[in-house]
Amino acid sequence: MKAAGSSRAGARPSLWRDADFRRLWVGQTASQFGAQSTQVVLPLLAVVSLHAGSGQLGVLRAVEQAPILLLSLFAGAWVDRRRARTVMVAADCGRAFALAVIPAAYLLGLLGLPVLLVVALLVGVLSVFFDVAYQASLVRLVARDRLMQGNSALEGSRSAAQIGGPALGGLLVSLFPGPVAVVPGAFFFALSSVSIRRIRRREPVPAGSDGPARIRQQIHEGLRFVAGNASLRAVGVASALFQFWFAALMTVYLLYLPRGLHLSGTAVGLALAAMGPGAVVGSLLAARLPGRFGYGKVLVASAVIADGVMLCVPALHGSAAVTLPALIGVNFLFGTFGQLVNVTIMAVRQAITPVGIQGRVVATINFAGMGLTPVGSLLGGFLAGHWGLRTSLLVTAVALSLSPLFMAFSPLARLGRHLPYEQRTEPPDVCRPRADSARTTPELLQMEFSPPAESGTRRARTRWQGRRRG
Numbered sequence: 001m002k003a004a005g006s007s008r009a010g011a012r013p014s015l016w017r018d019a020d021f022r023r024l025w026v027g028q029t030a031s032q033f034g035a036q037s038t039q040v041v042l043p044l045l046a047v048v049s050l051h052a053g054s055g056q057l058g059v060l061r062a063v064e065q066a067p068i069l070l071l072s073l074f075a076g077a078w079v080d081r082r083r084a085r086t087v088m089v090a091a092d093c094g095r096a097f098a099l100a101v102i103p104a105a106y107l108l109g110l111l112g113l114p115v116l117l118v119v120a121l122l123v124g125v126l127s128v129f130f131d132v133a134y135q136a137s138l139v140r141l142v143a144r145d146r147l148m149q150g151n152s153a154l155e156g157s158r159s160a161a162q163i164g165g166p167a168l169g170g171l172l173v174s175l176f177p178g179p180v181a182v183v184p185g186a187f188f189f190a191l192s193s194v195s196i197r198r199i200r201r202r203e204p205v206p207a208g209s210d211g212p213a214r215i216r217q218q219i220h221e222g223l224r225f226v227a228g229n230a231s232l233r234a235v236g237v238a239s240a241l242f243q244f245w246f247a248a249l250m251t252v253y254l255l256y257l258p259r260g261l262h263l264s265g266t267a268v269g270l271a272l273a274a275m276g277p278g279a280v281v282g283s284l285l286a287a288r289l290p291g292r293f294g295y296g297k298v299l300v301a302s303a304v305i306a307d308g309v310m311l312c313v314p315a316l317h318g319s320a321a322v323t324l325p326a327l328i329g330v331n332f333l334f335g336t337f338g339q340l341v342n343v344t345i346m347a348v349r350q351a352i353t354p355v356g357i358q359g360r361v362v363a364t365i366n367f368a369g370m371g372l373t374p375v376g377s378l379l380g381g382f383l384a385g386h387w388g389l390r391t392s393l394l395v396t397a398v399a400l401s402l403s404p405l406f407m408a409f410s411p412l413a414r415l416g417r418h419l420p421y422e423q424r425t426e427p428p429d430v431c432r433p434r435a436d437s438a439r440t441t442p443e444l445l446q447m448e449f450s451p452p453a454e455s456g457t458r459r460a461r462t463r464w465q466g467r468r469r470g
Contacts, residue, residue, distance in 0.1 A: 027195035029157035034188035041181040058381020062374035064120040069371040076363020077218035084137035091130035096189035098122040099182045106179035136359040152287040222360025234410035239369025242403035247373040249396035251380030260389040274328040278335025286343035295415035303404035306337035314394040
């Protein structure tokens with residue numbers, strides 16, 4: 001691919017001059033606007049318009065998240081055998097259609113919690129495939145040494161969506177009948193599919209069988225690769241701890257804001273939207289801080305601040321004039337440092353993973369990190385129903401600190417200021433993590449490869465050995 005040449009990043013024109021990257025950026029921005037508005041609208045629609053209880057809200061969130069547990073591993077192997085951008089286009093078209101069912105059911109007088117559960121399930125299934133394909137697509141589009149720049153730009157667009165999506169969703173739920181609030185989400189998904197479809201750079205399709213045996217083998221390869229690398233194992237465990245308790249916290253949080261603090265839909269949207277400006281700042285910091293202070297220090301410190309600031313929320317009480325500015329401040333800090341963690345983690349994962357297994361590694365980490373989020377959502381609903389909103393919010397906020405605590409004692413904390421960028425594209429059956437990768441920082445992310453079977457000539461062997469030594 002043209003963007004993946006061997007010249008140094010400093011000698012290249014800006015990534016923004018790449019038309020295909022701009023199309024990916026526009027599509028991802030639109031898709032994130034759809035996703036962010038939907039994540040707020042569906043729970044608020046259930047609470048405000050359908051008067052769902054804490055248990056029902058927990059079930060709704062669990063249904064939307066269940067596909068992560070059920071389909072992530074399959075999606076990773078499946079995406080690695082197809083063009084990632086084709087998967088993204090199909091997924092966004094499907095999500096737009098699924099959301100369009102809600103206003104149609106409302107007009108027909110059929111809208112109820114069962115319809116909302118079906119839509120949430122469909123959106124969740126398609127989101128699994130889109131997220132895996134999206135994280136694999138950037139590596140296939142730009143050079144490895146420009147991933148941090150590309151990730152920072154794409155995460156910045158996600159931050160912008162975090163500003164507008166929740167605010168728009170909360171405003172529409174407050175001012176109009178609930179089903180109208182899903183219309184912007186459907187529009188943004190459709191816009192995303194159009195923009196991504198216009199990417200011109202050809203993406204090769206890996207050859208191979210898609211039979212059940214081959215799919216199982218590929219899933220096993222992804223699991224083995226992640227399990228054999230100390231850094232990727234740590235990412236999976238830290239993500240699992242965070243996502244489980246964050247799912248529980250958000251279930252309580254979405255009940256606490258309208259019912260505990262008596263905020264309107266507009267105020268809820270504004271409070272949640274405050275994460276967006278913070279995430280913009282976090283994306284900008286992610287392009288500079290890891291290279292200056294070290295990836296490990298930035299990861300641990302950012303996770304401690306982001307998760308710790310949520311302990312302030314259960315202490316809030318009083319009128320909206322007092323609680324809303326405080327929530328905006330808390331969410332801004334959470335967005336800033338949470339985004340800094342997200343971008344840095346993504347750069348670490350992409351840098352140490354060969355191109356041919358990117359989808360499976362993304363899916364394996366998503367499976368490990370987010371597979372238990374449905375259980376977390378159910379737990380949040382249970383706690384809110386039995387312990388009360390404020391107590392439940394405090395318990396789940398305290399539990400979030402388990403993730404940065406684990407990171408502080410993991411190999412991730414020892415990462416330095418530079419990451420080795422893995423340039424090889426072979427599938428994982430010709431590569432394996434070093435057995436001693438967890439011992440020292442320089443060896444932490446180093447990969448050792450077996451020679452390709454087809455390198456039979458002396459010249460080919462010499463070239464391969466030179467690349468290995470380099």
